[in-house]
Amino acid sequence: MTEQSDDARHLSMANVDIIWTSGHPMVLPIAGTPLCKLDLHPVHGTITLLTAFTPPEPDVAKWRNISFSPVNSDDENVGELTVSVEGNVHGAYGLLTSVADQLQLHQQPLAAAVATAIAKHRDLFAGKAGLSAEQEVGLFGELIVLDFLIEKIGAGPAVEAWQGPLSEEHDFVFSDVHLEVKTTSGEHRRHMMHGFTQLVPLRNVPLSVISIQLTRSNHQGGATLGQMVSSVRAKSGGHRPKVDAALEAMGWEDADVGLYNTYWMKRNHPRAFGVDDRFPALTAARLAEVIPNFKAISDLSYRLDLTDFTPSALPEPLADFVTLEEDH
Structure with a gap:
């Protein structure tokens, strides 16, 4: 039986570590509306949030380790927000659960939810420097x-x-x-x-x-x-x-x-x-x-x-x- 965090919505970091070190992918549904699911994929080194969203898409171009792509769906707009873990599984998991909380508990649109969550987890995503x-x-x-x-x-x-x-x-x-x-x-x-x-x-x-x-x-x-x-x-x-x-x-x-x-x-x-x-x-x-x-x-x-x-x-x-x- 998995242990959940204090708010009973998400796994504790201890259980996240167990899943990650097992090496086996796992999809974790997050109760609430809109639909949110977390796909933990240790082999690929990624955690992905799959959720319905209303345009515009989140602007993540300037951030390292995070990408967004729409998914073909006949019924609604669905998107995948993917974080490359790069040794910080807690940070990646925390960011994506924060996005889910903003979506489900605060009814923010996805673009705003991602911006809010990144502001809270900014250290995980040093901005891409790029060219001046x-x-x-x-x-x-x-x-x-x-x-x-x-x-x-x-x-x-x-x-x-x-x-x-x-x-x-x-x-x-x-x-x-x-x-x-x-x-x-x-x-x-x-x-x-x-x-x-x-x-x-x-x-x-x-x-x-x-x-x-x-x-x-x-x-x-x-x-x-x-x-x-x-x-x-x-x-x-x-x-x-x-x-x-x-x-x-x-x-x-x-x-x-x-x-x-x-x-x-x-x-x-x-x-x-x-x-x-x-x-x-x-x-x-x-x-x-x-x-x-x-x-x-x-x-x-x-x-x-x-x-x-x-x-x-x-x-x-x-x-x-x-x-x-x-x-x-």
């Missing part, structure tokens, strides 16, 4: 360039040109030009620069900054970061492994795709700006001339506003990617 907003638009911009190049010169040469974070090269490397891709969602071409070497030409090859401006859109006119990743992967064909390696190095994780719900599109046509003697790049050589004990500076970040700078042209295959016209 700046990193999200930065990766989106590089994928725009890569997508253009794949269409223009083919997957092999395009992927080979994309250096991303995998080397000390610039973002895209060609024999006659190197590119640093900078992307912003702002109304002005203001871009963050990092370090002393980012805007230093290499091997006497001309360097240009590509300025891309994004704006929020919808599913009809734009794409999410996840959709861009999927599209570029599909177009990369046999060159996908290198694309995946670059994505991973930039912080992309497939498990975090639900974090990136914003639809982006280009605000206007990208521009290129040649990094020459007149370009305001903060480099080690320039700074050493004016800053005493310059070597004591270990890091550097600064923002450039290129809105009113005169754009420059790019050689093929990039000539059509940028414009020399004024922004409208």
